[in-house]
Amino acid sequence: xxxxxxxxxxxxxxxxxxxxxxxxxxxxxxxxxxxxxxxxxxxxxxxxxxxxxxxxxxxxxxxxxxxxxxxxxxxxxxxxxxxxxxxxxxxxxxxxxxxxxxxxxxxxxxxxxxxxxxxxxxxxxxxxxxxxxxxxxxxxxxxxxxxxxxxxxxxxxxxxxxxxxxxxxxxxxxxxxxxxxxxxxxxxxxxxxxxxxxxxxxxxxxxxxxxxxxxxxxxxxxxxxxxxxxxxxxxxxxxxxxxxxxxxxxxxxxxxxxxxxxxxxxxxxxxxxxxxxxxxxxxxxxxxxxxxxxxxxxxxxx
Numbered sequence: 001x002x003x004x005x006x007x008x009x010x011x012x013x014x015x016x017x018x019x020x021x022x023x024x025x026x027x028x029x030x031x032x033x034x035x036x037x038x039x040x041x042x043x044x045x046x047x048x049x050x051x052x053x054x055x056x057x058x059x060x061x062x063x064x065x066x067x068x069x070x071x072x073x074x075x076x077x078x079x080x081x082x083x084x085x086x087x088x089x090x091x092x093x094x095x096x097x098x099x100x101x102x103x104x105x106x107x108x109x110x111x112x113x114x115x116x117x118x119x120x121x122x123x124x125x126x127x128x129x130x131x132x133x134x135x136x137x138x139x140x141x142x143x144x145x146x147x148x149x150x151x152x153x154x155x156x157x158x159x160x161x162x163x164x165x166x167x168x169x170x171x172x173x174x175x176x177x178x179x180x181x182x183x184x185x186x187x188x189x190x191x192x193x194x195x196x197x198x199x200x201x202x203x204x205x206x207x208x209x210x211x212x213x214x215x216x217x218x219x220x221x222x223x224x225x226x227x228x229x230x231x232x233x234x235x236x237x238x239x240x241x242x243x244x245x246x247x248x249x250x251x252x253x254x255x256x257x258x259x260x261x262x263x264x265x266x267x268x269x270x271x272x273x274x275x276x277x278x279x280x281x282x283x284x285x286x287x288x289x290x291x292x293x294x295x296x297x298x299x300x301x302x
Contacts, residue, residue: 026063029106031056034074034097040081047080048156048192049116057097058107065102074098080115088115118156126150127187128165129202133172138244143205151200155193166195170202177206208243208285215240215250219261219278219296229265232273232297236261238280239289246283258283263296271302 035054038047055076059066077096082088091112094105127146135141151166168185182203187195216235223229238261249256261278275295280288 027060028063028066029058029060030066030069031058032069032074033057034076036078037075038080039077040079042081042083044120045083045085045117046120046156046192047083047115048118048158050114052110052113055092056109057099057105058109059099059103060106061103078113083115083117085117085119088117089113090115118158120154121157121160122152122154123160123163124150125153125163125166127200128167129185129200130167130169131172131204132169133174135174135177135206138209139174139177139206140209141204142207143203145203147201147203148197151187151195151197153189153193153195155189159190159193163193168200168202170204172204174206179207180205208245210241210243210285211247212239212241212289213247213250214238215242215247215256215259217259217261217280218255219263221263221265221298223265227265228301230299230301231263232299236278236296237292239291240282241287241289243285246285256283259286261296263298265298265300269298269300271300273297273299 033054034057036052038051057074059069075098076092077098078090079093079096080090083090089112092108092110094108097105097108099105127149129144129146131141131144146168153160153163153166166187166189168187170183170185172181180203182201184199185202186199189195214237217238218235219231219233221229221231240259242256246256258281260281262281263276263278265276274297276298277295280291282288
């Protein structure tokens with residue numbers, strides 16, 4: 001019984017060894033992705049065009065070893081120490097592909113790179129902010145600004161030389177706009193150009209839509225308990241800059257809430273008719289531009 005078990009174990013071991021030798025010796029091919037990493041980058045130069053993030057390598061080798069290639073992350077070191085301003089033809093050096101002698105490199109895609117190189121440049125440019133979106137009727141954007149107002153842009157000399165501003169855009173739709181909105185927004189530039197700082201604080205200030213119009217203002221007389229007086233007119237006309245929504249009240253023939261011409265009588269007035277200056281009370285958002293008259297006539301009774 002023991003002898004049979006030994007024969008079976010030996011036969012099994014020989015079968016495994018034979019399978020390993022056969023499969024190990026069988027040659028297969030596979031494509032392997034390798035990320036590209038620059039080395040020895042020259043000072044003051046930048047690659048503007050042509051650099052790839054990865055290359056594809058077709059390799060041939062033992063079946064068992066080739067299957068294990070996908071389990072690792074491979075990196076190809078691209079030596080760029082000899083780059084000059086302009087177009088540079090750089091071959092992918094098979095000797096630098098990080099594979100052992102057990103593998104044969106059959107093909108590389110791409111096999112060479114055409115790199116466009118430029119000098120590095122930098123300069124200060126103003127930041128221009130734009131708001132795109134919708135507001136409810138009768139509201140508008142009053143102010144938009146950035147902090148800081150300028151940034152330093154850095155990149156290829158040809159691109160940086162042509163830049164005269166850095167733009168940021170904010171896309172927002174408001175049903176109920178706030179008086180002030182602010183947030184950090186990244187600066188988007190052309191590929192190969194970067195800004196310092198890379199984002200700015202954009203502030204938007206909103207307010208009601210305004211227009212200029214002449215409106216009638218009710219006159220309110222303020223007197224002491226012992227004085228009998230009467231104003232000769234019930235309204236004065238005043239030119240204001242005010243929210244459109246409030247001016248609709250005036251267009252409909254109604255008085256505007258919070259808008260009044262207040263007459264406070266000075267002491268010592270004798271009975272008779274007197275021109276008296278009035279002061280305007282205005283609601284928030286109103287700005288007085290001019291008046292038809294500075295005074296109203298008040299009659300003092302005995």
